[in-house]
Amino acid sequence: xxxxxxxxxxxxxxxxxxxxxxxxxxxxxxxxxxxxxxxxxxxxxxxxxxxxxxxxxxxxxxxxxxxxxxxxxxxxxxxxxxxxxxxxxxxxxxxxxxxxxxxxxxxxxxxxxxxxxxxxxxxxxxxxxxxxxxxxxxxxxxxxxxxxxxxxxxxxxxxxxxxxxxxxxxxxxxxxxxxxxxxxxxxxxxxxxxxxxxxxxxxxxxxxxxxxxxxxxxxxxxxxxxxxxxxxxxxxxxxxxxxxxxxxxxxxxxxxxxxxxxxxxxxxxxxxxxxxxxxxxxxxxxxxxxxxxxxxx
Numbered sequence: 001x002x003x004x005x006x007x008x009x010x011x012x013x014x015x016x017x018x019x020x021x022x023x024x025x026x027x028x029x030x031x032x033x034x035x036x037x038x039x040x041x042x043x044x045x046x047x048x049x050x051x052x053x054x055x056x057x058x059x060x061x062x063x064x065x066x067x068x069x070x071x072x073x074x075x076x077x078x079x080x081x082x083x084x085x086x087x088x089x090x091x092x093x094x095x096x097x098x099x100x101x102x103x104x105x106x107x108x109x110x111x112x113x114x115x116x117x118x119x120x121x122x123x124x125x126x127x128x129x130x131x132x133x134x135x136x137x138x139x140x141x142x143x144x145x146x147x148x149x150x151x152x153x154x155x156x157x158x159x160x161x162x163x164x165x166x167x168x169x170x171x172x173x174x175x176x177x178x179x180x181x182x183x184x185x186x187x188x189x190x191x192x193x194x195x196x197x198x199x200x201x202x203x204x205x206x207x208x209x210x211x212x213x214x215x216x217x218x219x220x221x222x223x224x225x226x227x228x229x230x231x232x233x234x235x236x237x238x239x240x241x242x243x244x245x246x247x248x249x250x251x252x253x254x255x256x257x258x259x260x261x262x263x264x265x266x267x268x269x270x271x272x273x274x275x276x277x278x279x280x281x282x283x284x285x286x287x288x289x290x291x292x293x294x295x296x297x
């Protein structure tokens with residue numbers, strides 16, 4: 001495994017590919033057929049998620065202490081392209097009455113306060129709460145931004161986990177509609193940044209397949225002085241910056257420190273690779289202060 005972000009390498013960061021137990025279907029870095037995107041954003045976009053109805057909803061608030069009942073989970077049986085969760089499907093998965101409380105507080109009502117710029121894919125787990133975009137139990141069913149990214153851009157946002165599992169994940173230059181079709185997310189269309197992934201055991205930059213043997217990774221080491229090897233602290237806000245300035249190199253920073261990079265000979269760009277989204281598996285996490293800046297070049 002090569003950690004491309006570090007000139008000369010770092011001795012305390014383990015080398016090697018993803019272990020066999022974590023392997024999914026390997027995605028080859030074949031050159032995609034490039035088709036220029038249309039309606040590309042040309043001005044910076046910002047969202048601080050300060051909605052008038054922030055904090056309102058039909059499932060319990062996310063508890064910062066990790067307690068409480070769970071919100072609606074991803075719907076694996078919803079119809080193709082259905083961004084609003086199906087009530088019958090959620091009722092069956094939750095094991096309760098979609099109109100009642102037998103499901104421990106979960107109901108089938110999709111969140112209506114995400115705003116027109118966001119599309120959750122076959123899940124109603126995403127919601128605005130207290131001026132943040134929050135989620136639990138999305139099971140790799142992301143929420144995509146309905147803006148078309150240019151080939152080069154800078155994406156910045158804040159992220160916080162209310163779980164010891166970490167799991168702060170974003171998708172960059174994806175198709176705006178992808179979601180996990182199986183237990184493992186091996187069919188992504190994007191680059192993925194994951195801080196505190198796999199039960200807070202590693203930081204990962206992946207391309208198309210977060211389980212791929214070609215992913216870039218840093219293993220958490222509680223005895224290391226390297227900030228990149230620290231586990232995600234529950235309740236701590238982290239500032240992400242992901243950028244591409246040359247059409248091919250993805251660079252990922254956390255709190256101003258460059259974690260990983262990927263110089264891609266077959267860059268994901270153009271139609272099918274021009275959207276941004278947030279994602280997660282099961283941890284309680286929130287995102288805030290998103291800013292996307294188009295870059296020239």
